[in-house]
Amino acid sequence: EVQLLESGGDLVQPGGSLRLSCAASGFILYNSAMNWVRQAPGKGLEWVSAIGGFNDNTWYADSVKGRFTISRDNSKNTLFLHMNSLRVEDTAIYYCAKALGSSPRTASHSWGQGTLVTVSS
Amino acid sequence: DIQMTQSPSSLSASVGDKVTITCRASQGISNFLAWYQQRPGKVPNLLIHGASTLQSGVPSRFSGSGSGTDFTLTISSLQPEDVATYYCQEYDRAPLNFGPGTRVDLK
Numbered sequence: 001e002v003q004l005l006e007s008g009g010d011l012v013q014p015g016g017s018l019r020l021s022c023a024a025s026g027f028i029l030y031n032s033a034m035n036w037v038r039q040a041p042g043k044g045l046e047w048v049s050a051i052g053g054f055n056d057n058t059w060y061a062d063s064v065k066g067r068f069t070i071s072r073d074n075s076k077n078t079l080f081l082h083m084n085s086l087r088v089e090d091t092a093i094y095y096c097a098k099a100l101g102s103s104p105r106t107a108s109h110s111w112g113q114g115t116l117v118t119v120s121s
Numbered sequence: 122d123i124q125m126t127q128s129p130s131s132l133s134a135s136v137g138d139k140v141t142i143t144c145r146a147s148q149g150i151s152n153f154l155a156w157y158q159q160r161p162g163k164v165p166n167l168l169i170h171g172a173s174t175l176q177s178g179v180p181s182r183f184s185g186s187g188s189g190t191d192f193t194l195t196i197s198s199l200q201p202e203d204v205a206t207y208y209c210q211e212y213d214r215a216p217l218n219f220g221p222g223t224r225v226d227l228k
Contacts, residue, residue, distance in 0.1 A: 035217070037165075037219075044206075044208065044219060044220075044221050044222045045157070045159070045165060045208050045210075045219040045222070046219065047210070047216055047217040047218060047219060050215070050217065059215035059216070059217070060215075060216075061216045062122070062216065095164065095165070097165075100170060104212065104215070104217065105153060105212050105213065105214075106170070106212060107155035107167055107170035107171075107176075107210070107212060108155075108165075108167060109167045109170075109176060111164045111165055111166075112164070113164060114164065
């Protein structure tokens, strides 16, 4: 059974940094495309970033490009989102989601429970 | 970037009603379109991928259609547990944008 468990969400000041983790079980992380999707309080879903399976190809939303980095530790079967220069508008629940295939050009069929990032002074 | 729009933004319907939600892409995306359901306070759940392929475990009252720029999600007979917000998402090219969502309530 696929399971995804996010952690690392916290209250951080504007301009600060944070690293989110997504521990994966039930499948080999390296083989699958993975996404980070966020949802601001009371708002809709916003795709943030993706990493391809079997390679290190990455994609980013314009709103986070240059500030966020997606990566994975294959030995720990864990996905990361490194977030720098955080802004108030980055406040959201961050979900990791597993794609149906090894390409990000597939839908996300398994989602974690999310971790809350709050950016405030 | 491909922009996704949905209509209506919200709707109220009775149990047993047929419900239709539309999603439009600003450029052609073939069938690289998914529909997700998010119940209040819950995690998003994949309903449809490839515009019309029902995800395993999803009730058959849900169906999807369309290709190119115009897509439809249909609930053939609305049930109380279908109260949720529904999102479309294109995954043809980055950024993999979601639509703004359609909130479905019971009348």
